[in-house]
Amino acid sequence: MRLKKLLAAEAPQQNVEVRGWVRTLRASKEVCFIELNDGSCFASLQLVADRTVDNFAELAHIGTGACIKASGNLVDSPAKGQRWELHVSELTVIGNADPSYPLQKKRHTFEYLRSIAHLRPRSNTFGAVFRLRNALSYAVHQFFQQRDFLYVHTPIITASDCEGAGELFRVTTLDPANPPKNNGRIDWQKDFFGARTGLTVSGQLQGELFATAFSDIYTFGPTFRAENSNTSRHASEFWMIEPEIAFANLADDCQLAEDFLRYLVKYALEHCAEDLQFFNDRIEKGLLDKLTALADATFSTMTYTEAIEQLKNSGQNFEFPVEWGLDLQSEHERYLCEQVVNGPLFVTDYPKEIKAFYMRANEDGKTVAAMDLLVPRVGEIIGGSQREERLDVLTARMEELDMAPESLDWYLDIRRWGSCPHAGFGLGFERLIMYLSGMENIRDVIPFPRTPGHAEF
Amino acid sequence: MRLKKLLAAEAPQQNVEVRGWVRTLRASKEVCFIELNDGSCFASLQLVADRTVDNFAELAHIGTGACIKASGNLVDSPAKGQRWELHVSELTVIGNADPSYPLQKKRHTFEYLRSIAHLRPRSNTFGAVFRLRNALSYAVHQFFQQRDFLYVHTPIITASDCEGAGELFRVTTLDPANPPKNNGRIDWQKDFFGARTGLTVSGQLQGELFATAFSDIYTFGPTFRAENSNTSRHASEFWMIEPEIAFANLADDCQLAEDFLRYLVKYALEHCAEDLQFFNDRIEKGLLDKLTALADATFSTMTYTEAIEQLKNSGQNFEFPVEWGLDLQSEHERYLCEQVVNGPLFVTDYPKEIKAFYMRANEDGKTVAAMDLLVPRVGEIIGGSQREERLDVLTARMEELDMAPESLDWYLDIRRWGSCPHAGFGLGFERLIMYLSGMENIRDVIPFPRTPGHAEF
Numbered sequence: 016m017r018l019k020k021l022l023a024a025e026a027p028q029q030n031v032e033v034r035g036w037v038r039t040l041r042a043s044k045e046v047c048f049i050e051l052n053d054g055s056c057f058a059s060l061q062l063v064a065d066r067t068v069d070n071f072a073e074l075a076h077i078g079t080g081a082c083i084k085a086s087g088n089l090v091d092s093p094a095k096g097q098r099w100e101l102h103v104s105e106l107t108v109i110g111n112a113d114p115s116y117p118l119q120k121k122r123h124t125f126e127y128l129r130s131i132a133h134l135r136p137r138s139n140t141f142g143a144v145f146r147l148r149n150a151l152s153y154a155v156h157q158f159f160q161q162r163d164f165l166y167v168h169t170p171i172i173t174a175s176d177c178e179g180a181g182e183l184f185r186v187t188t189l190d191p192a193n194p195p196k197n198n199g200r201i202d203w204q205k206d207f208f209g210a211r212t213g214l215t216v217s218g219q220l221q222g223e224l225f226a227t228a229f230s231d232i233y234t235f236g237p238t239f240r241a242e243n244s245n246t247s248r249h250a251s252e253f254w255m256i257e258p259e260i261a262f263a264n265l266a267d268d269c270q271l272a273e274d275f276l277r278y279l280v281k282y283a284l285e286h287c288a289e290d291l292q293f294f295n296d297r298i299e300k301g302l303l304d305k306l307t308a309l310a311d312a313t314f315s316t317m318t319y320t321e322a323i324e325q326l327k328n329s330g331q332n333f334e335f336p337v338e339w340g341l342d343l344q345s346e347h348e349r350y351l352c353e354q355v356v357n358g359p360l361f362v363t364d365y366p367k368e369i370k371a372f373y374m375r376a377n378e379d380g381k382t383v384a385a386m387d388l389l390v391p392r393v394g395e396i397i398g399g400s401q402r403e404e405r406l407d408v409l410t411a412r413m414e415e416l417d418m419a420p421e422s423l424d425w426y427l428d429i430r431r432w433g434s435c436p437h438a439g440f441g442l443g444f445e446r447l448i449m450y451l452s453g454m455e456n457i458r459d460v461i462p463f464p465r466t467p468g469h470a471e472f
Numbered sequence: 473m474r475l476k477k478l479l480a481a482e483a484p485q486q487n488v489e490v491r492g493w494v495r496t497l498r499a500s501k502e503v504c505f506i507e508l509n510d511g512s513c514f515a516s517l518q519l520v521a522d523r524t525v526d527n528f529a530e531l532a533h534i535g536t537g538a539c540i541k542a543s544g545n546l547v548d549s550p551a552k553g554q555r556w557e558l559h560v561s562e563l564t565v566i567g568n569a570d571p572s573y574p575l576q577k578k579r580h581t582f583e584y585l586r587s588i589a590h591l592r593p594r595s596n597t598f599g600a601v602f603r604l605r606n607a608l609s610y611a612v613h614q615f616f617q618q619r620d621f622l623y624v625h626t627p628i629i630t631a632s633d634c635e636g637a638g639e640l641f642r643v644t645t646l647d648p649a650n651p652p653k654n655n656g657r658i659d660w661q662k663d664f665f666g667a668r669t670g671l672t673v674s675g676q677l678q679g680e681l682f683a684t685a686f687s688d689i690y691t692f693g694p695t696f697r698a699e700n701s702n703t704s705r706h707a708s709e710f711w712m713i714e715p716e717i718a719f720a721n722l723a724d725d726c727q728l729a730e731d732f733l734r735y736l737v738k739y740a741l742e743h744c745a746e747d748l749q750f751f752n753d754r755i756e757k758g759l760l761d762k763l764t765a766l767a768d769a770t771f772s773t774m775t776y777t778e779a780i781e782q783l784k785n786s787g788q789n790f791e792f793p794v795e796w797g798l799d800l801q802s803e804h805e806r807y808l809c810e811q812v813v814n815g816p817l818f819v820t821d822y823p824k825e826i827k828a829f830y831m832r833a834n835e836d837g838k839t840v841a842a843m844d845l846l847v848p849r850v851g852e853i854i855g856g857s858q859r860e861e862r863l864d865v866l867t868a869r870m871e872e873l874d875m876a877p878e879s880l881d882w883y884l885d886i887r888r889w890g891s892c893p894h895a896g897f898g899l900g901f902e903r904l905i906m907y908l909s910g911m912e913n914i915r916d917v918i919p920f921p922r923t924p925g926h927a928e929f
Contacts, residue, residue: 017620034718080890082892109893110861110889110892116890133681133882133886134685134889136682136685142685145622145686146622146686148623152613153623156609156613165602166609167602168918172709172922172927173927174928184644185643185644185648187641188641189648191644191646191648191658192657194649200649201649207924208708208924208925208927210927214628221920221929228493229512229602230474230512236693237625239629252627254625262541428591429591432537433493433539433567433568433573434566434567462625462682463627463678465665470631470665470669471631
């Protein structure tokens with residue numbers, strides 16, 4: 016039986032069998048205590064074996080990390096901090112582990128644990144991280160499915176390079192030592208897809224296509240950035256959630272983002288209580304208070320223009336300049352939500368120059384219907400916008416930016432026939448997990464992180 | 473209100489508002505009929521507008537594909553085949569469509585619809601396909617989450633090339649026209665990840681790592697094949713589901729596969745009745761009978777060796793040879809499940825030479841603990857195995873196959889410390905959708921298919 020179910024027992028149980036990996040073992044001549052974990056929950060089960068067990072002499076040779084099977088009775092535990100323990104009648108070693116096992120009982124740095132990313136899920140911290148990741152994944156689907164959003168798998172390989180081609184990984188099967196050439200230049204028509212292709216940076220554009228057929232859709236899949244930046248918040252491969260809603264404006268978009276984030280936080284508080292308690296105790300003091308506050312918080316809204324005024328009048332000495340037309344930096348974002356509104360904050364209507372071409376132009380001619388959701392301690396966690404649904408306005412904007420409208424004919428087509436106002440946003444899944452766990456490095460919330468120089472495992 | 477909810481109404485409704493896209497429009501001098509669809513369900517809603525509507529004269533100019541908003545009363549419909557219709561009091565054109573709209577009311581070939589993959593979701597067939605895809609995605613998660621399996625995001629970019637490097641797409645940021653070289657050869661250490669990397673063909677190996685920490689896990693993500701094959705069953709990018717279970721043998725694996733497939737079929741029958749009815753009527757006659765039979769079927773089991781005997785004694789003239797040691801072809805698989813057992817069939821214990829290095833060696837020295845699940849009309853739909861958990865046996869097998877064990881040190885490590893029997897399988901998600909819808913081309917069950925020469929949209 017899985018430990019999660021067993022440890023939730025309301026009464027003692029006869030003859031149960033458990034299987035898992037040894038976290039610690041203490042053996043004396045008379046008795047042997049083993050902490051067993053099977054990954055189903057944070058807690059381990061204490062196994063107590065005495066000399067009545069047939070192979071008692073063997074037990075002292077079981078190493079940390081060994082895989083074992085044990086059966087016996089689940090009884091009240093006299094030990095502190097645990098309700099149950101298992102009195103072992105039979106114990107079998109399935110796969111032993113010698114002292115070279117890298118996860119011995121001691122404190123390891125996260126850096127070291129990254130180098131054994133194949134074993135770190137067997138530690139307390141990473142067991143909790145990946146259970147939280149699992150729970151939140153499911154919560155994402157539940158939230159959208161309950162609201163009848165259609166889940167769409169947008170393509171990973173893409174020939175569309177409109178969003179910053181410089182950051183695209185190239186996908187190719189051409190012989191790198193001897194690529195086919197035409198007039199001295201690489202002949203991409205001879206590549207696998209008959210075109211130059213790369214890994215997607217966002218499923219939004221394709222998501223919009225589906226929103227104009229199914230009304231409400233969402234994506235949840237891997238996205239990529241070939242940015243050579245080694246920060247604790249950037250990975251080359253990460254998962255993103257991007258809903259897109261038809262017949263919606265920026266206010267509807269903000270409402271959806273608020274409902275979504277609130278749902279996820281409440282879901283985690285309800286379904287991952289044990290893991291969050293660990294994060295609260297060992298990773299980020301006050302985490303539970305922070306999350307509880309967010310779950311009940313009022314979400315404020317402020318335009319970018321108001322935000323700039325607030326920052327200018329703040330009397331604060333910011334590292335980065337505050338000027339209408341410049342992007343907000345993390346320090347500004349945190350000041351706004353922590354000091355000004357003391358809670359989550361939507362900043363809306365940014366200057367068009369610092370936002371993407373597809374965002375809907377406002378009447379003022381200067382700003383677009385964009386929003387960022389800022390949260391205390393982190394800053395931006397969600398970014399979205401109403402999309403430009405007017406064909407002539409969108410085409411003109413693309414030309415202004417030297418983008419060839421023909422290259423995105425399919426994207427323009429949904430403005431050509433049956434166009435409608437629509438909006439959406441993106442949430443980086445790893446940013447969410449970092450926020451909900453207090454983990455400070457994105458490498459520590461992805462099973463096998465990919466960053467510059469690293470694609471191990 | 474979304475049409476799915478509205479059409480499920482049990483009583484007439486006053487003053488409701490609907491939004492969607494015009495499928496057809498018939499206008500006379502006195503009345504205008506519009507079929508409106510919003511993608512939330514297969515059925516369209518009939519709007520009936522007469523001269524009491526303010527802009528009645530304008531309605532005749534609404535084109536197929538236009539996006540409109542209408543309000544009025546939902547009343548009993550006198551028309552055949554529909555319970556409700558909407559008597560329009562107000563109608564607004566949100567985005568019109570002129571006659572150049574490519575999805576005019578007529579029968580289009582699937583080939584043509586692939587060329588407008590951004591618009592085909594607005595057709596009956598592809599609306600149904602992508603709603604089914606959505607429902608099955610959620611069913612996959614529900615099945616595993618109910619059983620406490622942990623969802624893991626295995627990496628898309630991988631430096632491990634053990635599974636047929638020839639079929640790997642290369643992922644790179646090197647300048648293709650002038651790649652860095654070392655002694656005349658491309659210097660992969662200078663590539664983004666400091667190594668030669670490609671797109672994953674399977675998350676299984678990494679899934680195994682997580683199974684030896686969390687016991688039961690599953691992956692559900694995109695996988696890739698750079699195979700230059702233009703068949704109706706192969707795509708370069710597709711989604712795969714790969715569960716991995718610790719403390720399990722081949723029989724446990726078969727049981728899980730049976731439970732899983734049965735669950736998905738029942739889920740579709742229950743949640744996608746309207747869409748399946750359409751597939752049954754228009755795409756594959758007898759589909760509903762086929763699925764109902766599968767949901768209740770007994771799953772048979774037969775070893776590969778028995779299967780070869782059955783085929784040899786069948787008196788059939790097969791196109792491909794039947795010989796112990798050769799792989800089963802589709803015609804053989806279909807004969808076995810359609811003619812021999814008349815239902816789904818697990819074929820187990822294949823010759824080791826035709827299966828992957830990681831499959832567990834049987835006692836006979838000739839076969840491995842592999843299984844394929846064959847279903848009538850399709851053949852193989854699931855393939856899996858018990859994995860070799862014995863370090864020495866696995867290492868010896870790798871050496872036999874000229875694979876360097878060091879290259880998969882991390883994979884061997886979980887056999888080194890705390891090894892345990894474990895098993896898993898893979899289900900190609902598109903194959904499943906094809907089976908459940910009767911759609912015959914994989915390009916028609918993926919939103920934006922990637923195949924040789926094609927990465928449009």
